[in-house]
Amino acid sequence: MRRFFMHFFFWLGFYFLWNQIIYFYISDTGNRLYFSALDVTMIICAFYGVYSWLMPAYFKHKQLIRLLIQATIWLALLATGYAYLMKLFLRHMLVPIHFDFSWNYNELQYNRFFIALVGIFGGAFLKLALDRINAQRKLDAMERANSRAELTYLKAQLNPHFLFNSLNSLYTQLDFDVPQAKNTLISIADLLRYQLYECNTDFIPLSKEITYLENYFNLQRIRTDATSSLHIIAGNQELHIAPLLLMPFIENAFKYISDDDFRENIIQINIQLVDDQLHFYCMNTIAVKNSAAYSSHGVGLQNVRQRLDLIYPHQHKLEIIENKSEYSVYLNLRLQRC
Template sequence: MNKQSIFRRYKLDHLLGWLVLFGGWHFFRYQDYPRDTGWLITGLKVVDLALMVYITNYLLIPRLLYKKQYVLFGITFLLIVTGFSFLKMYLEGQIMNRHSLFFNNFKGRFYDNVIPHILLVSTGAAFKLLMDYARAQRRLGEVSKEKAEAELNFLKSQINPHFLFNSLNAVYFLIDKQNTTARQTLLQFSDLLRYQLYDCNSDSIEIEKEVAYLQDFIRLQQLRKDNNYEVNVQVGEEVRGFRITPLLLIPFVENAFKHISHHSNQRNFVQVNMARQNGSFLFTVENSKESLHRSTEPPGGIGLSNVKRRLELLYPQKYELQIDNNDATFKVALNLHLS
């Protein structure tokens, strides 16, 4: 992790900015306060301003302004700025042992404290809005670029679908009618291709179709495994009636089958669970794996990296992805917020 990433992760740039403000404020105003409490009064002013800025930027703007509750945002903003300003004036009077300071010249003190705070906090909010807008535009550009690249790659690799399905139909009728397993497998393979060629052209798709696609893929994978491999898929009855990005979940399942263990005397398994709880779609995939010292390649790789990137672009701040990689199992848990 580079220094810039550390600064951003732990908000050290914020801390540095407030320290610079504290130093500048104290340097230019220390002569206005008692010598022994000047630094404390300056710290009070900086902390008071910081609290108003952070409450506005990280609570009021996301929860009220971005949800178009403009009147409530304006009223709450004025109440917070006014309340913190008066609290700061009161504490300042206590520190200076001038208890009448809070009441004397009320109009002048209101003008000297509340009005500047409204302007300063509004300036901080304006920077927040500009930064959020810039991030949103950058994200839209990245999504458009990735979508264009995906469509181009799809066109490059696409086989004429009519020829492909006609060929599959021909093979289907060549298979002996008694061989129901082979016929059923070919139909499942045909459904997989049809889903990828036709159903995945839109930005979102019904969860029922995505689940059916995953189940067909898993059934095909099971044909490659013997009785020493256990595959279990559980889909909750409530997993229906919403849409997600197509082909979002398949890399997790592919990764599980790619890295499943091959023990002869231990349990080899792939466990897939899907549920819907409290407005979220919960998707977990867990597989047994070779111990770290025996595995020839690490689990994950390009597939999981790509799906992480898609989640960041398509579901910003609307998902939690947890990956648990230990010596015996590999587990991925995705929590996708639907609202």
């Protein structure tokens, strides 16, 4: 019904516009309205003939010659019928309309042939445009579905990776502090609960993600003697972020932290929120033997790169700087409200 009224009011407006532009030279209002009605009726017939019949047939059979022949026949029928009916009605109307009957029938038919082209081209253009829009919508929907499926797969990869690292921390504690190991097990359960039940949405509040990162950081620092620090400056934590986006960087920092005796082994993490821009910095010292592992970026870093490209296209800047002794990650990210 909504489409019907849209078409109705469009043609009503088209009719009055046609009346003012094409037949402005006719002084008699009745004549002008009548001729405009005949023209617009023919244009409407041409339009919907192409829109509802010729173009769908073309899309089905993909035969351009067939389309051109059918369109020409349709045009000829419309122009001939229009010219015949116009002369017939004008000669037998009860109320005479001032009209110059010196017009030649063939000339009248020829002129209306070109008027019908307005409807032909209008119908073809609209059908092509709408089909293109619908096809693009379907393509966008498929891309969104594929992106969601890919993101689901990428997030599913995080859980085993996280669990493996957490169990390593728990295993380390079991050798020297069983009570603390119990607390660690509770922390692991809380972190897993967060991943399984709160990360099933596309975006989560930044405050929850920061709490998760703090808990994860405190859990991972147990299994290393490195000097580790986490600084967070985030005033407006009501912004939202894709879940578990920053965790792979912190995971890798603890995984590849150096264990050298001749220098201080450091993990430094800074998170700062300025307006809607999140600035993330993560640095850790690395041993020479681990540089190759970092160069390959690992599953975790490939994962986060893909997620950034999918979720934050043109809204993030990721820079990774590596040398023989340090590995640094700089990420600027524009967050959003949900």
